[in-house]
Amino acid sequence: MITLAYDGTNFAGFQSQPNQRTVQDVLEKAVNKMSTAKEFVHIFGSGRTDAGVHAFGQIVHFDLENDIPAQGIVNGLNSMLPLDMQVVDAKIVSKEFHARFTAHGKRYMYRVSRGRFVDPFKRFYTGHYKYPLNIELIKEAIPDVIGTHDYSSFVASGSQTKSHVRTIYDATVRENLENNEIIFEFYGNGFLYNQVRIMVAALLEIGNGKRPVHDFLRLYEVKDRNECRATAPASGLYLKKVYYDIENNK
Amino acid sequence: MITLAYDGTNFAGFQSQPNQRTVQDVLEKAVNKMSTAKEFVHIFGSGRTDAGVHAFGQIVHFDLENDIPAQGIVNGLNSMLPLDMQVVDAKIVSKEFHARFTAHGKRYMYRVSRGRFVDPFKRFYTGHYKYPLNIELIKEAIPDVIGTHDYSSFVASGSQTKSHVRTIYDATVRENLENNEIIFEFYGNGFLYNQVRIMVAALLEIGNGKRPVHDFLRLYEVKDRNECRATAPASGLYLKKVYYDIENNK
Numbered sequence: 155m156i157t158l159a160y161d162g163t164n165f166a167g168f169q170s171q172p173n174q175r176t177v178q179d180v181l182e183k184a185v186n187k188m189s190t191a192k193e194f195v196h197i198f199g200s201g202r203t204d205a206g207v208h209a210f211g212q213i214v215h216f217d218l219e220n221d222i223p224a225q226g227i228v229n230g231l232n233s234m235l236p237l238d239m240q241v242v243d244a245k246i247v248s249k250e251f252h253a254r255f256t257a258h259g260k261r262y263m264y265r266v267s268r269g270r271f272v273d274p275f276k277r278f279y280t281g282h283y284k285y286p287l288n289i290e291l292i293k294e295a296i297p298d299v300i301g302t303h304d305y306s307s308f309v310a311s312g313s314q315t316k317s318h319v320r321t322i323y324d325a326t327v328r329e330n331l332e333n334n335e336i337i338f339e340f341y342g343n344g345f346l347y348n349q350v351r352i353m354v355a356a357l358l359e360i361g362n363g364k365r366p367v368h369d370f371l372r373l374y375e376v377k378d379r380n381e382c383r384a385t386a387p388a389s390g391l392y393l394k395k396v397y398y399d400i401e402n403n404k
Numbered sequence: 405m406i407t408l409a410y411d412g413t414n415f416a417g418f419q420s421q422p423n424q425r426t427v428q429d430v431l432e433k434a435v436n437k438m439s440t441a442k443e444f445v446h447i448f449g450s451g452r453t454d455a456g457v458h459a460f461g462q463i464v465h466f467d468l469e470n471d472i473p474a475q476g477i478v479n480g481l482n483s484m485l486p487l488d489m490q491v492v493d494a495k496i497v498s499k500e501f502h503a504r505f506t507a508h509g510k511r512y513m514y515r516v517s518r519g520r521f522v523d524p525f526k527r528f529y530t531g532h533y534k535y536p537l538n539i540e541l542i543k544e545a546i547p548d549v550i551g552t553h554d555y556s557s558f559v560a561s562g563s564q565t566k567s568h569v570r571t572i573y574d575a576t577v578r579e580n581l582e583n584n585e586i587i588f589e590f591y592g593n594g595f596l597y598n599q600v601r602i603m604v605a606a607l608l609e610i611g612n613g614k615r616p617v618h619d620f621l622r623l624y625e626v627k628d629r630n631e632c633r634a635t636a637p638a639s640g641l642y643l644k645k646v647y648y649d650i651e652n653n654k
Contacts, residue, residue, distance in 0.1 A: 161524040208525070232520075237527040270482075274411040275458070275529070277487040 155251060156227065157243040158212040162388070163278040164238055168202040168212075177203070177239065181214065184234040188227070191219045200253045200260070200396040204348075206388030208279070210263075211242070213396040215253040251398070259323065259397035262350045264338040265390045266358065273334075280335065281354070281390030287361040289336065292327050295360045298370040299325040299340070299353065306377035308356070310348035310385065318377075320344050327357070339394070348385055355384035405501060406477065407493040408462040412638070413528040414488055418452040418462070427453070427489065431464065434484040438477070441469045450503045450510070450646040454598075456638030458529070461492070461511075463646040465503040501648070509573065509647035512600045514588040515640045516608065523584075530585065531604070531640030537611040539586065542577050545610045548620040549575040549590070549603065556627035558606070560598035560635065568627070570594050577607070589644070598635055605634035 158181070166174035170182075182197050189195045200213040222230065224244040231241045250256070267273055267280035268287070276282070299322055306318040322342040329336055338357070340350055356373070359365045366372075373381055408431070416424035420432070432447050439445045450463040472480065474494040481491045500506070517523055517530035518537070526532070549572055556568040572592040579586055588607070590600055606623070609615045616622075623631055 159524050161527075237522050238524045240521050240524050271490050272487050274409050274488045274490050277411075279525070 155213055155215045155245050155247045155253060156231070156241050158209060158214055159240045159242050160209050160212065161238040161278075162203060162206050162208040165205065167205045167207070168199055177212075180236065180239060181231075184231050185216055185218075187234055188222070188230050189218055189220065198253045200257045200393075203391075203393055204388050206278070207391045207393065209393040211261075211395040212393050213253045213257070213398070215247065215251060245400075247400075253396070256398055257344075257396050258399065259341060259343050260345060260393065261339060261341040261395040261397075262345065263392040263394045264340075264350060264354045264386065265392070266336040266338070266354070266386070267390075268334045268336065278389050281387040283336075283358050285358075285362050287336070287358065288363070289327070289329050289361060291363070291367055292336075292357050292361040294367045295357060295370060296325050296327055298368055299357075303374045304377055305346055305349055305374075307373040307379055307382045308349045308352040309346040309379065310352065311379070313347040315346060318346060320346065320349075351386040351388070351391060352379075352382055352384070354386040354390070356382050358386070359384065405463055405465045405495050405497045405503060406481070406491050408459060408464055409490045409492050410459050410462065411488040411528075412453060412456050412458040415455065417455045417457070418449055427462075430486065430489060431481075434481050435466055435468075437484055438472070438480050439468055439470065448503045450507045450643075453641075453643055454638050456528070457641045457643070459643040460513075461645045462643050463503045463507070463648070465497065465501060495650075497650075503646075506648055507646050508649065509591060509593050510595060510643065511589060511591040511645040511647075512595065513642040513644045514590075514600060514604045514636065515642070516586040516588070516604070516636070517640075518584045518586065528639050531637040533586075533608050535608075535612050537586070537608065538613070539577070539579050539611060541613070541617050542586075542607050542611040544617045545607060545620060546575050546577055548618055549607075553624045554627055555596055555599055555624075557623040557629055557632045558599045558602040559596040559629065560602065561629070563597040565596060568596060570596065570599075601636040601638070601641060602629075602632055602634070604636040604640070606632050608636070609634065 160177055165177050168177040170176050170178040185195050195216050197214050197216040224246055227244040228241045265280040267276045267282045270284050272282045302321040304319050309318055320342055324341040326339045338354055360367055410427055415427050418427040420426050420428040435445050435447055445466050447464050447466040474496055477494040478491045515530040517526045517532045520534055522532045552571040554569050559568055570592055574591040576589045588604055610617055
């Protein structure tokens with residue numbers, strides 16, 4: 155398994171697509187240069203990220219026949235990868251490990267930049283919100299985000315998941331005054347398609363006074379995306395960490 | 405006068421060039437959309453920045469016939485400018501003001517990122533130095549940077565300036581351990597072509613033990629660029645502030 159960081163700006167998302175530059179295609183190319191096997195080596199990510207979404211801690215696994223120590227995999231791949239992707243760490247894991255199926259949690263971060271105009275240095279790395287915000291209202295709403303809920307109001311069309319019930323273990327919001335940013339974090343057992351970006355958009359509407367503070371409680375009941383149409387931009391979203399039961403090598 | 409921030413990554417530098425995307429060309433286009441004058445309005449910067457060099461506080465002036473309040477200039481230009489350039493501030497100044505000729509000082513910042521590999525999020529925003537560094541050696545060398553000196557050893561070929569004597573009023577170095585960066589600042593009455601980037605490269609060589617701590621004193625005497633060949637990358641350099649005697653509107 156490797157821990158992968160990437161700047162999502164110039165990737166058409168994680169998943170392989172013809173004639174597009176994707177995280178999977180770029181990484182598989184490097185892995186196969188390193189592999190001594192005759193067969194093409196496929197890589198498996200903990201989940202997809204959309205075009206423009208970033209990662210500090212995406213987890214990927216693949217099977218190498220080569221007998222390379224973990225640090226050799228880090229160094230070898232980084233010598234071949236482009237500068238917008240970096241292998242942060244590598245671990246040799248058991249055959250039972252699967253980046254997607256043995257993951258039991260994920261942590262996402264979302265950076266919102268404030269101010270009337272977009273800071274040129276943040277245009278690819280934050281979502282920008284120029285309207286007034288009362289962060290105290292968002293802080294009041296945050297506990298409603300935590301728990302086990304049906305998130306049908308917060309899932310983009312195109313989701314192929316049958317159940318929209320997920321558990322969010324923790325959610326936080328903090329203000330970085332020096333930087334003029336608001337930073338959200340969400341830690342849960344799994345997230346639906348665009349769920350974090352739709353929740354952030356709804357929380358900003360609460361901060362702006364467009365929605366009542368405890369509107370999430372109503373949105374869990376109505377189960378209707380039409381009640382929650384906005385989606386915060388991909389540029390603010392970071393996959394920060396994927397959780398496994400690593401002590402048991404799973 | 406306007407204060408301009410730009411992400412230099414996708415600009416071929418400040419100065420207008422045929423068939424290139426430059427800061428001057430992009431800004432002049434927006435200014436002329438706003439202008440009611442028949443003649444083309446030229447803009448004047450405090451100085452050029454090279455391709456890839458960033459600015460938080462570049463200063464530019466131009467003459468508008470229109471009677472627009474300063475905040476209207478900020479809003480109007482920002483509505484037309486691309487996202488990698490932003491007008492931070494505007495002031496109506498006297499006719500004696502000239503962005504270049506009445507400037508009496510500039511402050512540059514240089515961000516060095518550390519670690520074996522380039523962080524994907526810093527590739528365009530820092531210079532990367534992967535070799536060992538003893539920051540204490542750099543701190544010892546920093547006082548030698550300050551003062552009035554002949555910087556001929558630190559000027560890139562192509563400089564058209566006759567005198568290489570400049571004064572640096574202040575120079576600092578600090579370590580951001582959380583970020584794994586070293587940040588330099590230089591405040592002086594003016595800087596030669598590539599001077600900051602060549603000084604940073606020499607200071608890093610001092611930190612690495614390749615040069616004696618007080619080598620700057622020798623370099624001021626020999627006045628020879630061959631003694632100081634390295635240039636730190638443009639991506640780490642930021643024009644932070646330009647100083648004027650604004651109380652007298654100059």
